[in-house]
Amino acid sequence: MRLFAYALREYDELGYLQKMASERGFEFGWTPEYPTAKNVGLARGYDAIDIITSPMGADLLKAFHEVGVRNVATRTIGYDHIDVAAARDLGMRVAHAVYPPEGVANYSIMLMMMAMRKVKLIMRGNDSQSFGLRGKIGMDISSATVGIVGTGRIGATVARHLAGFGCKLLAFDPYPNQDVARIATYVDLDTLLSQCDAITLHAPGMAENYHMIDADAFAKMPQGAVLVNAARGSLVDTAALIQSLENGHLGAAALDTIENEANLYYHDKSRDVLPNHDRAILDSFPNVIVSPHMAFYTEEDVEDMIRTSCEALLSFDVSEDSPYEVH
Numbered sequence: 001m002r003l004f005a006y007a008l009r010e011y012d013e014l015g016y017l018q019k020m021a022s023e024r025g026f027e028f029g030w031t032p033e034y035p036t037a038k039n040v041g042l043a044r045g046y047d048a049i050d051i052i053t054s055p056m057g058a059d060l061l062k063a064f065h066e067v068g069v070r071n072v073a074t075r076t077i078g079y080d081h082i083d084v085a086a087a088r089d090l091g092m093r094v095a096h097a098v099y100p101p102e103g104v105a106n107y108s109i110m111l112m113m114m115a116m117r118k119v120k121l122i123m124r125g126n127d128s129q130s131f132g133l134r135g136k137i138g139m140d141i142s143s144a145t146v147g148i149v150g151t152g153r154i155g156a157t158v159a160r161h162l163a164g165f166g167c168k169l170l171a172f173d174p175y176p177n178q179d180v181a182r183i184a185t186y187v188d189l190d191t192l193l194s195q196c197d198a199i200t201l202h203a204p205g206m207a208e209n210y211h212m213i214d215a216d217a218f219a220k221m222p223q224g225a226v227l228v229n230a231a232r233g234s235l236v237d238t239a240a241l242i243q244s245l246e247n248g249h250l251g252a253a254a255l256d257t258i259e260n261e262a263n264l265y266y267h268d269k270s271r272d273v274l275p276n277h278d279r280a281i282l283d284s285f286p287n288v289i290v291s292p293h294m295a296f297y298t299e300e301d302v303e304d305m306i307r308t309s310c311e312a313l314l315s316f317d318v319s320e321d322s323p324y325e326v327h
């Protein structure tokens, strides 16, 4: 098999890919660039491409198919950036990565605690020696009611770890998980929104979930509630989020993912004017933490992103099933 990796980072991913290629005997090429119509030609002569979270729509898939690419793997758990139906129509197989849920789960809990304890305000104050306590009083996680939306691998891990803090847990998922039901109470989404001090999202960014947290949802949350989103930006209506923060209803937000982040993150943009107004507004608020989609970023997860995406492409290459295939 010959594999071409896009948006590959030489400082961490390349080493894992070289190790995997020499162990499993495949050839690869790579570029730090995201896949676009302009650089499709780089993958000519390769059987498969390995990508991350940049849009892979029908036209781009067709262009890759035309240069001979047969299979696509994303080094991410989420695959909403790939037009899977279009790939299927072209006869291309699609895979996603699977890695331990603990990294993202623990990062989400960290964000929740940082937001509840107003750490951004405290650290900003530190920079200007503003050590007063006024306005910095926090909410303790152990006495909070926390709502988990989506109790798949990551949400279930969040529930298990939060149980150790002693907080009251509510959960919502169309497919409840029996292990989670032992430590959390499943309720409908409206009940969860109206009863929780903090809400953390772990549902996938499928079309059905687009803006599931909209103006109505914010209105149902208690005054001062905290929202954490380390799932997908598309779950939250950003305009409604900004409005709820501006009118003082939502107490705080911690966002590892936001809308329109495609092709923005994982590059040094420190000299650029960024074309994302919402991100700039949100980042300016003292009660909003914005991180550049890096909840996954641990040694364990990066190694598994490379390993599982390559394993899937190796299986596809010999027409075998893969547990990582997206159906």
Ligand SMILES: NC(=O)c1ccc[n+]([C@@H]2O[C@H](COP(=O)([O-])OP(=O)(O)OC[C@H]3O[C@@H](n4cnc5c(N)ncnc54)[C@H](O)[C@@H]3O)[C@@H](O)[C@H]2O)c1
Binding pocket: 077, 078, 101, 104, 149, 150, 151, 152, 153, 154, 155, 172, 173, 174, 175, 202, 203, 204, 205, 209, 212, 230, 231, 232, 256, 257, 293, 294, 295, 296, 297
């Ligand atoms: N920030 C990051 O770095 C990062 C890293 C990995 C994954 N993610 C995101 O986290 C999401 C969850 O990952 P996972 O591994 O737990 O996925 P998963 O497939 O194991 O679980 C998703 C769960 O969400 C549930 N769900 C679907 N629609 C829902 C809805 N409308 N309301 C409530 N629940 C709903 C599903 O039934 C499922 O139980 C991924 O889809 C991905 O978008 C983010």
